[in-house]
Amino acid sequence: MYFPSLESIATRQVITLRGDCSVHEGARAMARYGVRNVVVLSGDGAYRILGAADLVALKTDGTPFDTPLASLDLPRVPTLPPDADVLQGIAHMGEGVGCLCLTDERGTLVGIVSRTDLLSGIDPQLLTESQALWELMAGTRFLQVAAGDPVRHVFARMRAGGHDAALVLQGEEPAGILTRGDTVRLLAEDASLDEPVSGVMSTPLHTVPESFTIQEALAFAREHGHKRIVVRRRDGSLLGVVTQKYLLALFYNRWIGWFQAQNEELLHAQRALRAERDRLALVAGALAEGLVVTDPGGCIERINPAAAALLGVDAGDLVGRPLAQLVPGLSHCVQECPGGPHHPRCPSGPLELRRADASCIRVHLRCRPLMEAGRYAGAVVFLDRAGDGPQASP
Incomplete structure (x- = not known):
């Protein structure tokens, strides 16, 4: 299965700040460039x-927002090489800071x-085609606040619950959402946090029905540039919020499950193949005639006792060695097999x-010849004793 490289999906123009910049400068940089985080260059060489x-x-x-960034205990960002792929990126990001630095x-x-x-680097078909959002929403958490709540109070609840957004209700009806972008803008402008x-908040609030599949919801989020997907029940009430972190975890867990299933099938096939090879080895060992099997390069993979006795050698000493060096008289036989390097007969x-x-x-x-998928994979040589026995060398 192919996954694109991180280099192919990365943002090249990285917004960075020195450690002597203030928190307020960081907030302003985030608002100016429309990003949700900035990389801080620390003195220890870490990002x-x-x-x-x-x-x-x-x-x-x-x-205080005039505090230097270097004096804060900011989290380190995991680093990966540019040629790492999307799957490696998901595994390294995990529950961390939500981004990776490429070095x-x-x-x-x-x-x-x-x-x-x-x-953006994941084919939506790898998530699922038919599973509806309502089947996935059990246990998901999201923050709901009243439209009249002061921003300061909402911030406190967001921090306490580990939320990066808050859904705003006017009575029982969803009215908008306070996003990370709204948060950055407010703090960069040093706006009053006592306002409702x-x-x-950001309005209007775009939602999708609970009957949407993950593919449909992801396509909707990409079309509208949303970082999260707000899901409504059939009666119009809010069912929950699907975050990017949740979708990545879902994809990764399903891919791991698929990989494990494929690995089990492969192990089963390998065990069956070993059993078949063992059975064929018993048959080859019982043959009265000699049997020599070579790989595509002409090295001996198997030789039975009858062949070893005919050649006057120890079978164990020959496996893995070139047939041409050990038994020159046989090497041309392998070369002349169809698909071999020389003659088609x-x-x-x-x-x-x-x-x-x-x-x-x-x-x-x-x-x-031994052929696999239309390619020469080695040769099998059968030997029969002819004549009345060994002859003295002239």
Whole structure:
């Protein structure tokens, strides 16, 4: 299964700040460039991240926004090489900060990948085709606040519950949503947090019905540029919110499940193949005539006791060694097999071989190619004793 490289989906123009920049400068940079986080260059060479959730936490804690970023305990961002693929990116991002830094062999920052980028690199068909959203919503958490609640109160609830957004209700009806983008804008402008959230929320609130499949919901989110999908029940009430983190976890878990199932099938096939090879080895060992099997390069893969006795050698010493070096009289037989490197015919008939003790022996041989998917995969050589026994070497 093919997954695109992180380099192909990454944002190349990374917004970075030095450690001596203030929190307020970080918030303003995020608002100016329309991003939800900025990379902070720390003195220890690590890449750290300042995100919208950090701004909310700092504000609710009362941390002055003129505080230098270097003095904060900001989380480190995982790093990967640009040629890592999307699946590796999902595995490394996990429950972390929501982005990855791409660094070259010298440790230079060459790009950044967000959850949005990772979702863009996933074929929606790999998620599911027919499963409806309502089947996936059990246990999902989302924050609902009243339209008249002050922003400060909403921020406190967002931080306490680990939410990055809040759905705003006017009575029982959904009226809007306070997103990370709204949060960044408010804090960058140093706006009053005592105003009702209804005055700063994003509207209108786009929702999808619970009958939507994941594919349909993901296509809707991409079309409208949404970071999360708000789902309604049939009666119009809110069922829940599907986040990018949730979709990535869903995809990763399903891919791992598929991989494990494929791996089990492969192991079963390998066990069956080993059993068949063991059975054929018993048959080959019981043959009265000699049997030599080579790989495509002419090295011996198997030799039965009858062949070893004819050639006057120990079978165990021959496996893996080139047939041409050990038994020159047989090497041309393998070369002349169809699909082999030289002649398109199978040799057969009598042949005089020199044994390991320098004596000569006449044998009848038959050589047959081994073909796999139309390609030459080796040869099988059958040997029969001919004549009255070994002859002295001249």
